[in-house]
Amino acid sequence: MEFSEHIKTANVEDVVLRVGFRAPRSGALCVTGHHLLFSDREEDSTWQLLLLIRNIDAIEKRPSGSSGSIVIKCKDLRVLQLDIPGMEECLNIASSIEALSSIENVTEMYPFFHRPRGLRLGDPWGLSSTEQEYTHTERLWDRWRLSRVNQDFSVCPSYPSAVIVPSSVDDEVLVKAARFRQGGRFPVLCYCHHRNGMVIMRSSQPLTGANKKRCCEDELLLQMAIDQSELGYIVDTRSSQHAQHARLSGGGFESKSCYRPWRRLHRHMERGKVLQESLIKLVEACGDSSHNMDRWLSKLENSKWLSHVHSALSTAGLVAECVERDGHSVLVHGSEGTDTTLLVTSLAQIILDPDCRTFRGFLRLLEREWVQAGHPFQQRCARSAYSHARLKYECPSFLLLMDCVWQISRQFPLALEFSEALLLRLGQEAYASDYGTFLCNSEQERHIFHVKENTHCLLWFLMQCSERENYINPLYEHTQLAIWPSVQPQSLQLWTGLFLRWTEHTQVMDEAREEIRTLVNELKRDEKMKSNDEATHHLLTHRDALTVLENEMDELTIL
Template identity: 70%
Template sequence: MEFSEHIKTANVEDVVLHQPLHPPSRGTLCITGHHLLFSDRGDEGGSGSPRQVLLLLRNIDAIEKSVENLLGYSGLFSNAGRSERISGSSGTITIKCKDLRVLQLDIPGMEQCLNIAHSIETLSCLDCVSEMYPFFYRPSDLNLQDQWGLSSPENHYSQTPELHDRWRLSSVNRDYSVCPTYPQAAIVPKDVSDVTLVKVAKFRQGGRFPVLSYYHRKNGMVIMRSSQPLTGANRKRCSEDEQLLQAVIAGSDKGYIIDTRSSQQAQQARMTGGGFESKSCYSGWKRLHRQMERGKALQESLIKLVEACGDESHNMDRWLSKLENSKWLSHVQTALSTAGLLAECVERDGHSVLVHGSEGTDSSLLISTLAQIIMDPCCRTLEGFLALLEREWVQAGHPFQQRCAHSAHSHARLQQESPVFLLLLDCVWQLWRQFPLAMGFSEALLLRLANEAYASDYGTFLCNNDQERCASGVKEKTHCLFQALLRPRDTAHYSNPLYECTELAIWPSVHPQSLQLWRGFFLRWTTQTRHLEEAQEEIRNMIIEWGKLALS
């Protein structure tokens, strides 16, 4: 079906746009297959140039519409003090965006308003990947013939020669038949054959057998990721799974399993076919439970937080109560605390760790990523951080299309929604704020990534795993966000001018008084935050200029 079939009214004149941080403006509204374009008339006195607002329809989370018959006077846009008489019908469309903006369009004519609303509702919810904007976006400075992505499991393995003694690159999943959510290649213990991996995959939920996530160059310890074992109520065993995990800690006295569920949740999972590694079968491993909320609970937390941020009562007690009731900062605290525990096991205690929850596609990736940022200075550079996200989230099978289908405003609740990636970016921002010299990237990068995960010109966050991206032609027909962010013209904006590389681990404080609301994201459409951003940008520019003078 052509996009034009969904567009009953392509453009409307005399539309009034209300948007945060700007006065109302009157102009022309146009709707295309992927964008909403508003162009105002500029300063009617002739001194100002026209302004344009271009909104990707995929960024729209929910719309609300109302229509009414009008007969009266309007003084909003009057000439020489004379009010304009208006009559007939009018409509208002309120657009709530995934980046938390709220826009209002006042549209003359009831029919035009309803047509525009219907087109927005339809086009913003198209679920066919090949119809999404990244397949049509063609910036002049990027080439579809370029390599898609920053690296691959094969490149990562070849660039880490320390792995080659005890680890190998397996292509057992080359046709995605062993695990549909893993990439085609994975790093596994050298002593474990592909035949063994196939049997282990059948014993792990979704086929997500334990794979190498991180190798600690200083002590040779590793972080592994997987999904839960399918022990079930009958306590089934898999000797191949036990063999694989034993190979991970060969030459070491023990390893740790960090289960991101509570002990009770893990026990309950056995009743539905899941389970956990028992001490008797995995004698060299010690299991630690750290409950982390996921799925619907995390989504509801985001909704409550955004509602609190939109409260205009200006009552401090009410605001603090709503903030606490959202439990968002509690989720931040738990994630950082669990990641700190993981890093401590590897960095300080010198033990390898396997991390998993149920599916191994959400909280496991979250704490593995944070732990690597805590321990490894390479993951704290601009390029290293983006490569980490590509490896631990895009390639590792975080289902972005399901998790980020809607944000905090949508009226349609899907069970698969969960802002796990946004939680990661919030946690990284907390690290960035606590260690302002240790991070090679700016807050602007985190904000950009938060936007792109929900609505993007690029194909990086399309689909739910590598197999789906290959089937949809994402790597051949769309551009890679991470490569775009590393263009010379962008690196200055997304780099931290205060960055000083340190080989030391950065251990975050998780005390409640040490964690703050990420104002740059959750309150960015308020006047106070905008003024703070302008001041920070001015300071940033001064630092950059001082740096240039010091070098000259």
């Protein structure tokens, strides 16, 4: 079907746009196959709003006499209102938006049409591959090998074509072990500690069922992952009760008697519908205009969002502690192994690995642990917090990761090379993007729809883009040490940069951060001229100003 068939009214004049605390603007509205374009018609104004229709989560129609208004609620939590003259035009625009925002055919989505200046189809798609990771990690070569058992995606549809497994285990064993794990997600390596060689692996749950079935190949695979004298930990992101209940539907967990070198630890983390409803409640609380403190605090607590942040960080800390402090390897899984599992393994690597805390290293981490490892972005990010549709597969797992990384960056402001702006950009792109990186639910689907041949890669763009400096933390200082975020209740805060992003408070914070960036850049220039007395004076002045500004930002955050 052509996009034009969905568009009942393409252009409307004298539309009034209302966005948050900003003054209303009058102009023309244009509807295209993928965007809403609003152009200010005032003299000497070139201001435009270009909104990707896939970013629209829900709309509300409000009739008013012979005209009407449309309230547009976006997946990035922005809320817009369009006052449209003429009821027929208003209903037509609303109908067009509803039809265009619910297109599910991957090849009709905007990344297949987006052609950014400076990029060409055929440019490198992504920053790394499993083959490259293995080649560049020499400490793996003695005990681990690269397997292409999944080259045609027949063993595990959600895994990449190449995986890293123990070298003493052949591909036939992997095939049989995959049949014993949900979705074929057999244990594979995702991280090897740079100091002690201990590893973090991930998988899905074993299919033991009510009859406590065994799989010798799966047991062998895990046994070969560690030395006979070693002890390994299986961190199950379900409670013991949930894991027991999973056996009734064919799932289960590793028994102590069959996996002798391994010890099982349960750390319950919510997922799916529970996590999605938590996001909905939090966004509703942030949008409450009653200005009642008791009501706000009650709604914030009832959303339980910060409890999910706490669970994710504490479980990741446990995994990191097993590897770094206790010197043991870890296998992480929940049920499917595509949500909480990836959340925990990613955060654990950020805690342990200084390379994952660099700009490029963080993007590579997301690529291998989320994009290549089979997080179903298209299902999980189909709807956000405003949608009226019945929940199906939606779950803000990736958004929760961004929040947890922000919490780490707030506690360790010098440790991460990237800034909050990058986290906000990635969180938004997962739900609605010009690029193909987060399209589909797996590498297999991207292969079927030829995503890499016909779209551009967001991660490659971020590495090359002219505004990359905006995503860099100007205070970054490299350290080889692990960082251990606090999970005490008073240490975790609401991510105002995301959940209050479109308020006046956040605009003030953005201005303060830009001022810090300017001051730091001036400091760096001045430090190159230390021999000059005048430069030294400027240096001290700028440092004093920077300290004052940071204190003001802390006060703003408290307010």
